[in-house]
Amino acid sequence: MPEDSHQMNRPNVACQLDDLRRRIRSNEFCGPTSGLAPGFVQCNLVVIPEIYASDFQRFCELNPRPCPLLAQSVPGDPTLPSLGATLDVRTDLPRYRHWHHGVVTHESRDIRDVWRSDLAAFALGCSFSFEEALINEGIPMRHIDLGVNVPMYRTTLPCRASGPFEGNMVVSMRPMTPANAIKAIQICSRYPSVHGAPIHFGNAAQLGIPNLDTPDFGDRVDVAPGETPVFWACGVTPQLALESAKLPLAFTHSPGCMLITDKLNSELAVTSP
Amino acid sequence: MPEDSHQMNRPNVACQLDDLRRRIRSNEFCGPTSGLAPGFVQCNLVVIPEIYASDFQRFCELNPRPCPLLAQSVPGDPTLPSLGATLDVRTDLPRYRHWHHGVVTHESRDIRDVWRSDLAAFALGCSFSFEEALINEGIPMRHIDLGVNVPMYRTTLPCRASGPFEGNMVVSMRPMTPANAIKAIQICSRYPSVHGAPIHFGNAAQLGIPNLDTPDFGDRVDVAPGETPVFWACGVTPQLALESAKLPLAFTHSPGCMLITDKLNSELAVTSP
Numbered sequence: 408m409p410e411d412s413h414q415m416n417r418p419n420v421a422c423q424l425d426d427l428r429r430r431i432r433s434n435e436f437c438g439p440t441s442g443l444a445p446g447f448v449q450c451n452l453v454v455i456p457e458i459y460a461s462d463f464q465r466f467c468e469l470n471p472r473p474c475p476l477l478a479q480s481v482p483g484d485p486t487l488p489s490l491g492a493t494l495d496v497r498t499d500l501p502r503y504r505h506w507h508h509g510v511v512t513h514e515s516r517d518i519r520d521v522w523r524s525d526l527a528a529f530a531l532g533c534s535f536s537f538e539e540a541l542i543n544e545g546i547p548m549r550h551i552d553l554g555v556n557v558p559m560y561r562t563t564l565p566c567r568a569s570g571p572f573e574g575n576m577v578v579s580m581r582p583m584t585p586a587n588a589i590k591a592i593q594i595c596s597r598y599p600s601v602h603g604a605p606i607h608f609g610n611a612a613q614l615g616i617p618n619l620d621t622p623d624f625g626d627r628v629d630v631a632p633g634e635t636p637v638f639w640a641c642g643v644t645p646q647l648a649l650e651s652a653k654l655p656l657a658f659t660h661s662p663g664c665m666l667i668t669d670k671l672n673s674e675l676a677v678t679s680p
Numbered sequence: 681m682p683e684d685s686h687q688m689n690r691p692n693v694a695c696q697l698d699d700l701r702r703r704i705r706s707n708e709f710c711g712p713t714s715g716l717a718p719g720f721v722q723c724n725l726v727v728i729p730e731i732y733a734s735d736f737q738r739f740c741e742l743n744p745r746p747c748p749l750l751a752q753s754v755p756g757d758p759t760l761p762s763l764g765a766t767l768d769v770r771t772d773l774p775r776y777r778h779w780h781h782g783v784v785t786h787e788s789r790d791i792r793d794v795w796r797s798d799l800a801a802f803a804l805g806c807s808f809s810f811e812e813a814l815i816n817e818g819i820p821m822r823h824i825d826l827g828v829n830v831p832m833y834r835t836t837l838p839c840r841a842s843g844p845f846e847g848n849m850v851v852s853m854r855p856m857t858p859a860n861a862i863k864a865i866q867i868c869s870r871y872p873s874v875h876g877a878p879i880h881f882g883n884a885a886q887l888g889i890p891n892l893d894t895p896d897f898g899d900r901v902d903v904a905p906g907e908t909p910v911f912w913a914c915g916v917t918p919q920l921a922l923e924s925a926k927l928p929l930a931f932t933h934s935p936g937c938m939l940i941t942d943k944l945n946s947e948l949a950v951t952s953p
Binding site: 585588593605606607613633635 | 862869877880882883
């Protein structure tokens with residue numbers, strides 16, 4: 408992790424999208440994007456060699472809850488015009504992970520120098536979109552209130568395999584009252600392209616999670632009396648599939664440092680679940 | 681309870697609506713209507729003197745989850761044309777409860793002889809409609825599988841009062857897995873006029889229910905390991921409001937013996953919650 412300048416990049420909610428993107432492109436900003444560019448869709452990114460693209464596309468299709476595919480590039484072309492006219496996946500994320508044979512070897516602020524004509528990019532929906540919808544409806548998010556990352560857990564629920572891509576589903580957990588959980592299910596059902604409705608609530612052991620106090624990723628949060636833990640399929644799932652696929656080369660966003668698009672979260676809502 | 685001939689009226693799912701209504705009108709059929717006339721909306725009925733009608737209408741408006749008002753008659757007119765061209769609330773239910781000063785004094789197979797020109801009828805949505813939608817989506821209903829009535833409980837959740845009508849909400853309970861509960865929330869959200877989404881799941885004590893094993897109405901059912909109790913606002917709630925209102929006269933359906941309408945359950949679905 409050669410980069411450790413997160414402290415220098417204080418979130419500025421009022422930051423305009425164009426200005427934010429310019430700062431990300433110029434490597435002036437390399438921190439987490441949570442809370443930035445409110446209203447705009449942020450995405451998980453997976454970049455892999457073209458020869459694995461159809462297997463990965465199929466993996467997303469088979470596992471739409473953890474891997475909701477929003478856009479896919481033409482191999483060699485770093486643009487995603489359906490998500491933004493000027494987007495360039497080589498420069499428009501604050502921070503990238505470099506994967507070699509299933510292991511993250513280092514991070515960087517752009518991937519221009521390592522881009523290849525056989526690379527294909529996949530943009531997947533992210534929980535930031537539905538969290539915004541939930542907060543707008545008055546449902547508090549414990550991890551956001553605490554200023555920490557959402558707790559995430561490996562489950563024993565297998566994804567459906569495609570080629571070299573396989574592995575168990577990762578879930579994120581948000582504690583809420585049953586009444587808010589019911590509202591959250593209603594709201595998230597309108598957003599199938601950003602993980603959709605929760606997949607489980609209540610007893611974590613039913614997902615194969617031994618202990619809620621020790622998340623596999625992100626930070627621990629309290630489940631208060633009268634609350635139930637609510638679990639969503641999580642965008643970290645494809646990174647587990649990358650671990651098991653052991654491709655010679657891959658790139659992803661660094662956790663929390665997402666691709667900010669021109670698309671509005673409100674555009675993702677469908678009228679009925 | 682002068683009538684005890686339920687055993688003679690075996691449900692016949694294939695029974696045509698017209699034939700069924702003819703048998704109910706002629707008092708040939710006086711049993712529960714659960715499972716009869718599949719696809720058609722069944723209703724809770726409340727008949728009260730006109731002078732209380734606006735207070736009761738407002739009570740329904742203030743408490744739409746337990747009291748979803750589907751139709752209201754003109755005082756003195758026993759028809760409900762929006763629910764069926766030939767419907768007559770005096771004859772078209774298998775069995776009626778007669779209320780005097782907040783107490784059920786007896787039951788009968790029609791209320792023609794006691795009808796008055798100042799009586800107003802209210803038809804309220806019923807859980808049979810959403811149960812049909814849930815079963816059609818593959819979600820089992822424990823009480824239906826067991827051939828018993830759904831368990832119902834008095835809660836400590838107060839309804840909003842209107843004139844003499846007040847009281848706590850009654851809820852019905854259906855045990856299901858968390859995955860099915862999430863589906864049920866999605867499906868029922870499309871049916872706001874038949875109680876809509878559940879109001880609670882999990883810990884019954886949060887609703888003021890001391891013991892799930894002793895329902896206040898209906899029959900006890902098991903909550904299996906891995907299931908959670910899911911609670912819906914219940915159409916018995918207005919009967920508690922009648923108890924506390926102590927009107928000199930009122931009529932309701934007898935539990936489970938509903939008004940079968942010409943309206944289709946599918947017509948009640950809204951496209952978005």
